[in-house]
Amino acid sequence: KAGVTQTPRYLIKTRGQQVTLSCSPISGHRSVSWYQQTPGQGLQFLFEYFSETQRNKGNFPGRFSGRQFSNSRSEMNVSTLELGDSALYLCASSWGHRGQGETQYFGPGTRLLVL
């Protein structure tokens, strides 16, 4: 089985711009979660989607949004980029949603640099 894929792998943007990141889960997985990882803050949960519905949301501003499509693929969008948004953005998929205790499998991440 192919693993979780994320595109693009690297991205450079400037402050004020917006960005869209894409995630394709493992085939058959219906849940996609997004995380932000930085050296200072570690791994922080952004949101979780299951069957096209947002089930959980972390403590991030409204500039961070996401969606999930009927084929379970997911996108996250960050508008009005700030320097502090520079991070590794990770997508993780699982068969069931977090409440079902399913193991999450991570993609390689998208490294975003905001200048």
Added chain:
Amino acid sequence: DAKTTQPTSMDCAEGRAANLPCNHSTISGNEYVYWYRQIHSQGPQYIIHGLKNNETNEMASLIITEDRKSSTLILPHATLRDTAVYYCIVLNAGNMLTFGGGTRLMVKP
């Protein structure tokens, strides 16, 4: 979620077993022990998880003490490619995944 304590770093000779300890003395009955690893700047890789019994898969073995207050991840024959940060996480269904500091394992030739 219960807090975990791991050594900051460890060294292991290539070809030898790497034994990575984790303390989770406040673990509750419905919490699983998960191990992930992360090679620099790559996405975390799931290794193994368990509840009470010892577990083994193609990557590693997980030994959980009878009182569940600690566990050990065993990589039976470490290779240079096993150099990574290893995270021990205690998690129950519904809670979000968070990584602590982890153990930086350096496999040396």
